[in-house]
Amino acid sequence: MLKDYKAKSKLSESLTSTVWLVNHRLTGEEAVIKCFNLSKLNLNLRSCLNNELEFLSSVDHPNIIRLLQVFQDDDFIIMVMEYCDGGTLSSYIKRHGRVEEDIARRFMKQIGAGLEIIHDNHIIHRDLKPENILLVGSGDELVLKIADFSLARKLLPGKYLETVCGSPFYMAPEVLQFQRYNEKADMWSVGAIIFELLQGYPPFRGMNNVQVLRNIKSSTSLPFSRLILQQLHPDCIDVCSRLLSVNPVTRLSFDEFYKHEFMM
DSSP states (O other): OGGGEEEEEEEEEOSSEEEEEEEETTTOOEEEEEEEEGGGOOHHHHHHHHHHHHHHHHOOOTTBOOEEEEEEOSSEEEEEEEOOTTOBHHHHHHHHOSOOHHHHHHHHHHHHHHHHHHHHTTEEOSOOSGGGEEEESOGGGOEEEEOOOTTOEEOOTTOOBOOOOSOGGGSOHHHHTTOOBOTHHHHHHHHHHHHHHHHSSOSSOOSSHHHHHHHHHHOSSOOOOHHHHHHSOHHHHHHHHHHTOSSTTTSOOHHHHHTSGGGO
16 A cells, blocks of 8 residues: 555656655665656557556566556556665766676676577567666675666567657667667667677767757767777677677677677
């Protein structure tokens, strides 16, 4: 029951939702409550929320954010989520800077394990980025969890989507160009995350979508600094270059990525 939780602090607030850090009154365990005002949700936002609830209600995996409970009445939908005390992968990179290759590999194995469940369910996340990877614990015990499935969509094999969405620094070029796309769009985002872990910032940046796309198209090689490139194993360079392939046909599939030598 919702009354089992006691509000601790407000984490964020928008026009459509409020997010609270709470404690369970009996166990003291921390959790996050997302409260959505249904009167403020248009049809598209309501559909996004329903998709997120449907997927998270059906999975239980250590590398995917856990939905603990859902409460709903005529006015509100309230999601009780597990609390991740380590912040986001984005904040981790800001604090620590670039990471060594073995740490990047360890992180990507966890993200890959979560993605395996997502893709097995024929889901495209569509907004994979360090801000949507949450952390639990610290040091060698750090656990990464894929979060924020509000843009996720079910996509059966051989089908395509056309809606432009996501974050420009992590969006595949076919999405930026308003072309149809499939699950390979997520794999570009995976490549951008690996690059950022190793370099300290995303591979292609710009003030807007047009500039990001121009930088992608004008690049003839991976934009690693020369100093970092010299330190990377050929397997690491290979997986990055094949994930960041502009042509989705030649880009690594999930299975090819997960079985790549870099991940062994």
